[in-house]
């Protein structure tokens with residue numbers, strides 16, 4: 001980055017900014033080279049200001065919530081990475097139906113746990129989805145028969161062309177683990193969202209979340225990962241196909257296809273992203289060669305490859 005741009009960023013962000021910062025500490029897989037500049041935002045207004053300035057300066061940037069659905073390259077990110085810690089949360093318990101308004105850096109777990117304490121149901125499925133609400137809306141995260149498309153009423157966005165706007169859920173054109181934003185990458189940032197909930201019994205809500213969490217512990221491997229690496233193709237699962245291709249337990253460097261669930265790729269220690277990507281390519285090729293099925297990545301590549 002040009003020294004003049006760096007000086008301007010230092011003046012703008014002060015101690016909310018780090019330079020040449022390794023991204024491995026900001027991703028669930030604990031993988032990733034440095035960002036030229038890392039900027040932390042703590043509310044929706046700071047997020048808008050940061051995006052506005054970076055667009056004005058024509059500096060490329062990537063926004064990360066929990067970094068739980070991305071693979072960052074070893075070379076890292078040229079430009080700026082914004083880490084979203086905008087975490088304001090407000091329940092509208094008296095509304096009919098009840099709802100919650102949350103900034104995009106809130107964790108789904110936080111929303112689900114606090115909703116449970118208020119006797120508000122409907123978001124139990126999200127309690128154990130890592131990352132931020134923004135990432136979940138972007139990718140239409142889902143589990144246990146729930147997904148963001150099912151809860152989202154509307155989202156406040158910051159659009160480079162149109163400014164701050166409220167979009168009804170339909171504008172995200174949701175599909176399975178995808179949205180308009182994920183498919184087309186417009187310069188649009190998710191600031192906050194309103195989610196529909198419903199009245200329920202506190203103990204029943206808590207019990208449901210505990211049951212989902214227990215199911216996860218049985219079916220998903222521990223260790224640093226990005227969750228499901230590939231989307232499930234129609235009528236099948238990526239895990240079954242990778243296992244049937246004989247790749248369960250396969251490693252390249254310290255990147256390993258879990259021997260418990262073959263759609264989970266684990267960083268077993270200081271993994272290079274190039275090794276993780278080589279393992280992804282290997283799995284994709286093996287499944288294509290053996291079953292004529294093209295596995296589609298759920299995870300996104302970020303940075304300079």
Ligand SMILES: Cc1cc2nc3c(=O)[nH]c(=O)nc-3n(C[C@H](O)[C@H](O)[C@H](O)COP(=O)(O)OP(=O)(O)OC[C@H]3O[C@@H](n4cnc5c(N)ncnc54)[C@H](O)[C@@H]3O)c2cc1C
Nearest residue numbers: 065066067068069130131132134135136141142190226227
């Ligand atoms: C152990 C494990 C289990 C998982 N289980 C599930 C599961 O059950 N179901 C599921 O769907 N996923 C699951 N995931 C994947 C991941 O948790 C979700 O995709 C999550 O919603 C990603 O959120 P994030 O904040 O970490 O996104 P990030 O990885 O930080 O970002 C992902 C993408 O979203 C964009 N983005 C993030 N925030 C915003 C914003 N505010 N505005 C615009 N764009 C934004 C980023 O730029 C990036 O392109 C799992 C992951 C792990 C590690």
